[in-house]
Amino acid sequence: MTGADRIRIAAVQTEVTTDPAVNGRAVRDALRQAADGGARLAHLCEGALSGYVGQDKPHFDGWHIDWAPVHDELHAVTQLAGELGMWVVIGGNHRLTGERWPHNSLWFINDRGELVDRYDKRWCSNTEVTRFYTPGTEVRTFDVDGFRFGCLLCIEVNFPELWLQQQALDVECVLFSTFSEDPIFDVLARGHAAANGFWVSVAVPAQHADAMPSGVIGPHGYRITSAESGQRPAVVCVDLDRTDPDLDIALHKARPWRRVARSGTLYPTAPADDPRSIDRTVI
Template sequence: MESGLGQTAPREVAKNRSPGARPTRRSARLPANSSRQLVPPARPARPPGSPARLARPARRTPREPGSWKDAAMPLRVATTQPVATTDVPANGSKARELMRLAAGEGARLIHFPEGFLSGYAKEQIADWDDVDWAAVRAEIRAIAHLATELRIWVVIGSAHPLTPPNRPHNSLYVISDRGEVVNRYDKRFCSNTEITRFYSPGFEPVVFDVDGYRFGCAICVEVNFPSVFIEYDRLGVDCLLLSAWPIDSVFFLKARSHAAIHNYWLSLSVPAQSADLMPSAIIGPDGSESASIHAPGELAIATLDRDAPEFHIAVNLARPWRADADLGDIYRRRRVDDDPRSDDRTAV
């Protein structure tokens, strides 16, 4: 898989941790014999001679005292709500402007909307021949170069071209603070119009680590598929990056609900064109609105901190308990058998 820089970007966990560090977030893992799986289903077998698919990211192991996550410092994250256009250089220039603002505020990661760099089909693009793909690649290189200078991670939405006649992916490029495209998330649940006219679907989750915090990626209509958010919970994310171009205001409530149910932070980035429906915002692991944007040139910045007292119940109590509850052992151990008062559901 080629990145926007012409590099090979592995579809596996991108790590930014010290040697010997151990991933330790407690997550509710599926039992080995579970038949549940996230749809869309696995794609058909590849033709002979084609490259093998890389493995999915490993699931988290239980958290242990003294782990790298216990020692992680608070992390500042910025989300954006820029005006999205079909002018790729102008979009890239705006991205770099906001990157500088975010770095000046101490943010380690900045998050952009769905399709922001290339322009978004179906709202802005009717024909992929209208997109200047050379300009898209040039802007990614310029953004990556600035990411190195500012020491900031960038997650930015863009269409990702495939080999003709295949349609592009609807993607999020993950650019590290070393200026490398370390991964790319391709939207898995495309809308009906997207999948029939504009995009090729992706099939893999993407997680990556920054300074001891784990991030996952999702795009727009995937807010309607709980399996996406459940999977990222089991992969141990601390913050889910949701890029979108929403068309109704209830979208914001759905995003807040996922954050509250799974007890992780959620960064929502939407274009200025959606400002009448909702702001871009960072939502806390209890579902509260930690920061939001009120004008296109602004940023919403929030601090991820597992030791913050206001999130102690959500992060340190509710999430691990729900992980245990989801496995079911705490209930099976207390099951009552051979009691007619339990077995007879018509008894009063």
């Protein structure tokens, strides 16, 4: 469903293995479900296509990985995205040159089946940055049907400055992909959504869904939709609707007011000239 003030997205929850071929089949099945649900964009978790080092460190240690299946599966996903006429944001390991560790990335695929951009996780964990991944350096956003999307990955949920950066770039929905099984990530994501007045789509692997299921958080900080409980694959579709009366305060009052407040023009910068304000010991 699309419109001037509305877009339908799908938060996708697949079981992620270390076999790109297995992952790719699960992803393509989920994308067809998302398209059947009317989604214009499908959002998948960290490592959804290639697998992720999280619980499978021994498999990835040393990166003696056959990259050909990753390439083949990514090509198959891009081709299907074009057939379905749907944008896809999907996580995976992005190969670098020679012996360099890969990026932990989100690939952006447009509705014509073209790989148009990529977000590389910038703030990696200590284990990631010392053993597995090369950090990225750039924030990336993209627009679909007049809505601006941004992306963050996993541990980046812990850094408010990264979320404030999204707000400053006029992002309306942050696509938050993770492999975490820590339920506090859901609390943090909801807080960032409410503090910044944007939607947050959450995509996790099915095996970790008990801690934080895939779904979409509204600009008011409450979940609009979530996958059903249980460690099962799921596709949940929801409209991001700027005209939703339940979101009026969050979108059209709180968000612009906070922007003015952060600009420094709303509050005085010079000390008060009232002596009873200056003297902090007076009663």
